[in-house]
Amino acid sequence: MKPFQIGIQLYSVRDDLAADFEGTLRAVKGMGYDYVEFAGYYGGKSGEELKALLDEIGLKSISVHQGIATFLNDGQASFDFFKAYGVEYIVIPWFDKNKLVGTSAWEGTKASFLKVAKQAHKNGMKVLYHNHDFEFEKVGDRYIYDIMFEELKGYVDPQPDTCWLNYGGVNPAEYIRKYGDRINIVHLKDFVCTKLAAGPVYELIGQNRNSVDKGSQEDTGFRLVPLGQGRNDFAAILDACDAIDVDLVIVEQDNFIGMTPMEGMKASRTYLKDTFNL
Numbered sequence: 001m002k003p004f005q006i007g008i009q010l011y012s013v014r015d016d017l018a019a020d021f022e023g024t025l026r027a028v029k030g031m032g033y034d035y036v037e038f039a040g041y042y043g044g045k046s047g048e049e050l051k052a053l054l055d056e057i058g059l060k061s062i063s064v065h066q067g068i069a070t071f072l073n074d075g076q077a078s079f080d081f082f083k084a085y086g087v088e089y090i091v092i093p094w095f096d097k098n099k100l101v102g103t104s105a106w107e108g109t110k111a112s113f114l115k116v117a118k119q120a121h122k123n124g125m126k127v128l129y130h131n132h133d134f135e136f137e138k139v140g141d142r143y144i145y146d147i148m149f150e151e152l153k154g155y156v157d158p159q160p161d162t163c164w165l166n167y168g169g170v171n172p173a174e175y176i177r178k179y180g181d182r183i184n185i186v187h188l189k190d191f192v193c194t195k196l197a198a199g200p201v202y203e204l205i206g207q208n209r210n211s212v213d214k215g216s217q218e219d220t221g222f223r224l225v226p227l228g229q230g231r232n233d234f235a236a237i238l239d240a241c242d243a244i245d246v247d248l249v250i251v252e253q254d255n256f257i258g259m260t261p262m263e264g265m266k267a268s269r270t271y272l273k274d275t276f277n278l
Contacts, residue, residue, distance in 0.1 A: 004242075005035055005249070006033055006272060007033060007249070007250040007251070008028050008033040008035070008037070008251050008269075009037045009065070010028075010039060011039035012252055012261055013261045013265060014261075016262055017043070024262075031265065031266045035060050035248060036054070036059050036060075037091075037250050039065040039066075039093065040064075046084065047081045047084025061086055061087060062089060063087060063090075063091055064087050064090060065091045065092075066082075067092070068092050068095070071119065072112060072116065075119070082125070089127075090125055091127075092113070092129045094132055095129075097135075100144055101144045101147045113152060114155050114156075117156050118155070127156045127157075128184070129148070129152075129156050129158060129159065130159045130187065131145060131158065131159075131161050132164045133169075134200070136165075136170060143170075157183065158182060159184075160179070161252070162186065162187060162188055162237055163191045163224070166196070167193065167196055167197065167222070168196075169196050172232065172237050172240075176241060180244045181244060183241075184247075185248045185249070186237070187249075187251075187252050188234065188272075189224065189232075190231070190232045190268075191223065191230045191232070192221065192230045193221050194220055194221040195220040195221075224254055224256070224257075226259075226265075226268040227268040227271045228268075228271040234275070238276060
């Protein structure tokens, strides 16, 4: 197996970042993460200041999760900010499923995606889309996910989230292989549950929801866990990533039970090292 580059989605340790931005970045480097993927603007620094800090710590950040509205509203200034600290991939972290394939709003959504993707291309960047489970609902006899990426081919590519692929009802390794060279970065995330594809079990950034859908969580026994403690077969997933020549895998865990976020993210990094020598 290839020596993958290992990153952390910093949304996983968002409270730690808010309390001690620089200290948290140094701590994740100490765990063995060499890449960081920010989720939005953090730290109050300019892109150049952030690049200097990351260089000093020994971290790289080639991808970012940022809502598409930022690019539609702020235009070139947003691309300039991210380029300044090394971002190559702009990742749309989620999108309202009521505006995706199968709705009257889809054509407008697609136009917005294409507009941002074309501007990203002019800046030497690519746009990716990070899935949840709802993209594996069907329109006709096809998944929303597959229709989206067919219609956006050449402009927007997948950033597969292995937890939500599995929970959505598909095999993560098979889907990674299916999309092949369109995939540049894969999110590694693990979970336990008793029932797949049973509806939302999370809270999305930016959604006007006060809490996770507790009913669905109770019905499914859904819980996010550190890598290697849940349902995902990471040997098969990493073999698929190797087969399609993915270089960067990013560890993510949205919430934690019975441990702190820093403890959980350390456990995931230790699992990759001890199990796969990564």
